[in-house]
Amino acid sequence: MSQLHLQLGYKKDGGGGRGRENILLGGGGGGAHGAPMVKLLFVGDVVGRPGREILMERLPRLRSELKLDVVVANGENAAHGAGINAGIARGLLQSGVDVLTLGDHVWDQKGWEAEIDDFPRVCRPANLPGGCPGADHVIVNVNGFRLAVFTVLGRTFMGLKAECPFHAADEMMRRLAGEADGVLVEAHMEATSEKIALGWHLDGRAIAVLGTHTHVPTADACVLPGGTGFLCDVGMTGPYASVLGREVRPIVDRFLDGMPRKCEVAEGDVRISGAVVEYDEVEKRTLKVELLHMRRGR
Numbered sequence: 001m002s003q004l005h006l007q008l009g010y011k012k013d014g015g016g017g018r019g020r021e022n023i024l025l026g027g028g029g030g031g032a033h034g035a036p037m038v039k040l041l042f043v044g045d046v047v048g049r050p051g052r053e054i055l056m057e058r059l060p061r062l063r064s065e066l067k068l069d070v071v072v073a074n075g076e077n078a079a080h081g082a083g084i085n086a087g088i089a090r091g092l093l094q095s096g097v098d099v100l101t102l103g104d105h106v107w108d109q110k111g112w113e114a115e116i117d118d119f120p121r122v123c124r125p126a127n128l129p130g131g132c133p134g135a136d137h138v139i140v141n142v143n144g145f146r147l148a149v150f151t152v153l154g155r156t157f158m159g160l161k162a163e164c165p166f167h168a169a170d171e172m173m174r175r176l177a178g179e180a181d182g183v184l185v186e187a188h189m190e191a192t193s194e195k196i197a198l199g200w201h202l203d204g205r206a207i208a209v210l211g212t213h214t215h216v217p218t219a220d221a222c223v224l225p226g227g228t229g230f231l232c233d234v235g236m237t238g239p240y241a242s243v244l245g246r247e248v249r250p251i252v253d254r255f256l257d258g259m260p261r262k263c264e265v266a267e268g269d270v271r272i273s274g275a276v277v278e279y280d281e282v283e284k285r286t287l288k289v290e291l292l293h294m295r296r297g298r
């Protein structure tokens with residue numbers, strides 16, 4: 001299945017209720033690699049214009065070279081490093097991203113709260129208070145395999161009010177049983193301990209638990225004993241000559257004198273960072289999780 005096929009093939013095919021979109025990607029069976037396997041790329045927090053540009057530029061080639069069935073990306077920093085808006089969401093989705101997730105910066109762009117419900121392939125964190133706009137998960141149909149995606153926010157060292165991510169994830173897994181054939185969980189958390197604990201908590205129940213938010217890729221990709229893939233942080237997609245995507249000088253100065261100042265998105269050493277996950281549909285377990293980390297100029 002080609003990238004073009006994926007872009008042209010989606011449509012809503014049922015679902016209903018908050019976040020219960022089931023969107024068809026492609027039409028044939030067997031996936032891009034001819035095996036009963038789902039191969040997905042999860043792209044870490046896309047930061048500002050540099051992050052968007054490198055992703056949009058490289059995604060078509062990545063999709064075909066890696067024979068990806070589906071691409072999920074976190075867009076919480078896509079608009080000037082903070083939040084997302086309709087135009088940017090549309091651009092990322094049109095460039096080959098199938099599902100966009102969000103994190104604690106979900107509401108940073110004014111007006112997005114009124115636009116998010118127009119995007120069936122975008123979900124906000126599942127453990128936000130129930131009255132928040134936006135879907136709490138997305139389901140995409142990948143060659144007959146119903147892949148659900150949701151994000152939970154951590155509660156350790158995090159600002160945004162959120163329900164317990166462990167209980168929220170349990171509740172989501174219960175709701176998605178029967179609706180999805182596999183569930184990808186994003187752990188959008190500051191504390192490594194919270195992410196690792198969630199990985200073990202969902203081992204054997206999720207395709208993978210992939211960490212985001214800290215913007216720094218970690219070297220602990222693994223498949224847990226129950227068959228769930230895990231990576232503590234997939235890293236950010238954006239400028240690495242920075243402090244977590246922001247210009248170095250104002251951030252360092254802020255640490256030095258504690259004074260507030262404008263911190264723009266940096267521009268140097270732009271990279272794509274994410275995780276590639278291979279899931280065996282027959283054995284119902286993840287075979288491999290690998291960090292994907294690419295500099296410009298590859």
Ligand SMILES: [Fe+2]
Nearest residue numbers: 045076077213
């Ligand atoms: Fe982020």
Ligand SMILES: [Fe+2]
Nearest residue numbers: 103104105213
């Ligand atoms: Fe975040």
